[in-house]
Amino acid sequence: MTGQVHLTLDEVHALAVRALAASGFSAAQAGAIADTVTAAERDECKSHGLFRIPYYVGALKNPDVDATAEPSITELAPGVVHVDAHFGFAPLALQMGADPLTGKARQNGIAALCINNAYHIAALWPEVERLAERGLVAFAFTAALPYVAPAGGTKPLYGTNPMAFAWPRKDHPPLVFDQASSMTARGEIQLHLRDGKPIPEGWAIGPDGLPTTDPKTALEGAQLPFGGHKGAAIAMMVELLAGALVGDVFSYEAAERDTGTGAPCGGEFLIAIDPARCVQSGAGQLDHAERLFAKILEQEGTRLPSDRRFAARARTPVEGIDIPGSLYERILEFIRG
């Protein structure tokens, strides 16, 4: 099938659930993944939308993946919750961890969520946005597979290691950014490969350590951190938080676990902060932040980090979304079996 297929967001969700359920995912795992995929399509984050369904299903070729895993929750400290994903996928673990993390953040002012043994294929913004919708400031960090060279080096060691941050806003979706510590998300290079387009210079080096604009050579070589050694430092920080701190693997260790299905298994670390507990009198923090946002937008050429997603979100529930016919066919094949 060529051309585009038009779907409503309800159809996106139902399609994802059916494809995952037909492939052996439990209702809980499939539902949480479909929520994430649908949110990505709603916000026109195509690289985390239905495009990812084949990656979720493909991950089941790895016998260690448990598509029916039931995450378990433990309190490690008054301010720390632990969710063991038991080798299922991250979205369900994150969904289940959100309530205890929120409770602890409100109780103590600041709290952390440590996730282990989770297969990560999704963006991080859904989890920090969910917390900010509850009035919390939130951070999330996760490592991946070794794709990115350390500062000064030429061989892949770090994951694309996103760090996400969300700030609650009144009468507006939260301010959110979710940025890879590489120049670009790996999914973007994969999309360029799929579409037969060269990648911009500065995204990656080839296996020979030289700059490349060929997406295939880039995927075989090493991605580059954003902003040189500063981005590399953030990539390293993410490894430490989502790896050593939560007692899980680094990206290079995740690769040793992975059997070529491209789905990294590892940890995720989240921090949630209740702004009302960070000042003597709670009033005015969110209004104050709005004045900063207004100052930013006063300057011509600026925008806030999540504005494109929110603009898409205003359209897609009414207009629906389009996906390539070839992708739609591929997902239908999972349902047909």
Add this chain to the structure above:
Amino acid sequence: MTGQVHLTLDEVHALAVRALAASGFSAAQAGAIADTVTAAERDECKSHGLFRIPYYVGALKNPDVDATAEPSITELAPGVVHVDAHFGFAPLALQMGADPLTGKARQNGIAALCINNAYHIAALWPEVERLAERGLVAFAFTAALPYVAPAGGTKPLYGTNPMAFAWPRKDHPPLVFDQASSMTARGEIQLHLRDGKPIPEGWAIGPDGLPTTDPKTALEGAQLPFGGHKGAAIAMMVELLAGALVGDVFSYEAAERDTGTGAPCGGEFLIAIDPARCVQSGAGQLDHAERLFAKILEQEGTRLPSDRRFAARARTPVEGIDIPGSLYERILEFIRG
């Protein structure tokens, strides 16, 4: 006086204390600042060493600055400590906040320190390193004066807004990075101006919005964030954490407070995490991190972020340090009065 003046670290500390005391600083304020300045000279972070003493003294021209302020400590939540610096300088507030923050981090697993009304002229690495020396993972964030253009914009709005991170190591000083969210620290541009050297391209734009390599034009224009919109997002995050979250000012508001002395007054936000409270069984996190550091250093051309500082630290207690004779003279003048 031309040429260099050689000093031991004890002489650096004594010189700083004498210059500050003679200028009206309390013993507590002078001592905390001298500790920070001496640590910077010890680590050959020249832009935060004795070079800063004239900035501290110059800040007293601002009648709002209180060089004898006694910070006060309040508990805002089980996981949140507040230190009001009462318009003194940050180092004393940070010194006093370290113990309660450490206690809360060990008790709850994660804790925060909110600092208000502090004059900031120092680097952030001393405070995160101090926490990591106690076995904690630490973050620090502070805003400054409006020097950096937002993503897509051309006018200064954000501070150089450093974010610092520290990870504890066994038998080794902590792993620490302290990086401006601008391409470079403002102090570096000031050093280039002092030394009559051009700055590299990409650091700044002039008041006309065009790229410049002239340090004077750069200081009058806008610094650029590191890594484009991703660095700008981090700069914005730092504004939100050190400004709105802790109930203090944004960089552009600090400028409105400042009377041209160049010392920003505002907030600082720190997070401390006890790694032992983030796993079911505490063993092995630090050893695990060492394996990552070894993997990084396996690649030719790499180094860990604070290695240059620690290499200097191995030398300077024995060999002492040099400062320009002109700077030494200037500091002596404060003592002579």
